[in-house]
Amino acid sequence: xxxxxxxxxxxxxxxxxxxxxxxxxxxxxxxxxxxxxxxxxxxxxxxxxxxxxxxxxxxxxxxxxxxxxxxxxxxxxxxxxxxxxxxxxxxxxxxxxxxxxxxxxxxxxxxxxxx
Amino acid sequence: xxxxxxxxxxxxxxxxxxxxxxxxxxxxxxxxxxxxxxxxxxxxxxxxxxxxxxxxxxxxxxxxxxxxxxxxxxxxxxxxxxxxxxxxxxxxxxxxxxxxxxxxxxxxxxxxxxxxxxxxxxxxxxxxxxxxxxxxxxxxxxxxxxxxxxxxxxxxxxxxxxxxxxxxxxxxxxxxxxxxxxxxxxxxxxxxxxxxxxxxxxxxxxxxxxxxxxxxxxxxxxxxxxxxxxxxxxxxxxxxxxxxxxxxxxx
Numbered sequence: 183x184x185x186x187x188x189x190x191x192x193x194x195x196x197x198x199x200x201x202x203x204x205x206x207x208x209x210x211x212x213x214x215x216x217x218x219x220x221x222x223x224x225x226x227x228x229x230x231x232x233x234x235x236x237x238x239x240x241x242x243x244x245x246x247x248x249x250x251x252x253x254x255x256x257x258x259x260x261x262x263x264x265x266x267x268x269x270x271x272x273x274x275x276x277x278x279x280x281x282x283x284x285x286x287x288x289x290x291x292x293x294x295x296x297x
Numbered sequence: 298x299x300x301x302x303x304x305x306x307x308x309x310x311x312x313x314x315x316x317x318x319x320x321x322x323x324x325x326x327x328x329x330x331x332x333x334x335x336x337x338x339x340x341x342x343x344x345x346x347x348x349x350x351x352x353x354x355x356x357x358x359x360x361x362x363x364x365x366x367x368x369x370x371x372x373x374x375x376x377x378x379x380x381x382x383x384x385x386x387x388x389x390x391x392x393x394x395x396x397x398x399x400x401x402x403x404x405x406x407x408x409x410x411x412x413x414x415x416x417x418x419x420x421x422x423x424x425x426x427x428x429x430x431x432x433x434x435x436x437x438x439x440x441x442x443x444x445x446x447x448x449x450x451x452x453x454x455x456x457x458x459x460x461x462x463x464x465x466x467x468x469x470x471x472x473x474x475x476x477x478x479x480x481x482x483x484x485x486x487x488x489x490x491x492x493x494x495x496x497x498x499x500x501x502x503x504x505x506x507x508x509x510x511x512x513x514x515x516x517x518x519x520x521x522x523x524x525x526x527x528x529x530x531x532x533x534x535x536x537x538x539x540x541x542x543x544x545x546x547x548x
Binding site: 215216217218219220221234236237238241242260 | 468470
């Protein structure tokens, strides 16, 4: 397990909303762009990597008690998404890296690595 | 104005959609719709409306009435059906969609041919924009553009596991001003009503036909004075005696 704040620093993620909520423990990672899949298969404490920037992502992260959302590929979250994340206290982060590369780096940091 | 019941299938693809069969030509579509006794159908190809004219001309005065439609792919990869009274309206939407299409050229071998055909089933030309790709327009933007042109905005096949509002965005976004949700031929109406946020919306059923044999499997019956978007909007709201009922063929 690793603190979200450490991941933000090590992977140079930009913090788009809920900067005060970075003390969450990240237990694992999840990569998906279909929100129905995230609802069905993500787990509490996952850091979620996605290219979706719609505000529904915040509700899904809240519902599933995810550690945070990382928008990948240099995309900008929609304004409503940023506002909602701030209001709900869901860390909203962003990276210029692709989902593949970012997931690899997270794994190398030990996030979700078994044994 | 007295009310009548109209049998309608408001989601048909033609040979312009890369995934549509080449048999989906204007004359053949019209012939099949007449055989299935459909009063009104919508031509709704992926991100283009260039076969609305051909099918409308093939239907002529004899019918069926052709609504000018398009199935727009949003940035979230949600499919939204746009339905209009007039070709001019859908062609205005087409300008916006074309300006926001993801770049690329269609590959006939990989995705299928995109044929623009006339009312005699002759090839006019091939469309080479990448219609199978998405646009950079968000669902909210697409619904906004449709309404600005007086059209109806319907979330396509919400029961399906791909390219639907529910698959891509998990639930119906708060405040999204959809006029209806579409249920696909295999979808269960009662299950759809239970989807998150769906209870507030009227449901219609359409074939989403990509080949001739798909036409007429399911339909929606509209009790309205005439099949215009204004009347249909009343029916979807269950106002002034107007209403909609979904139907399907029983085997």
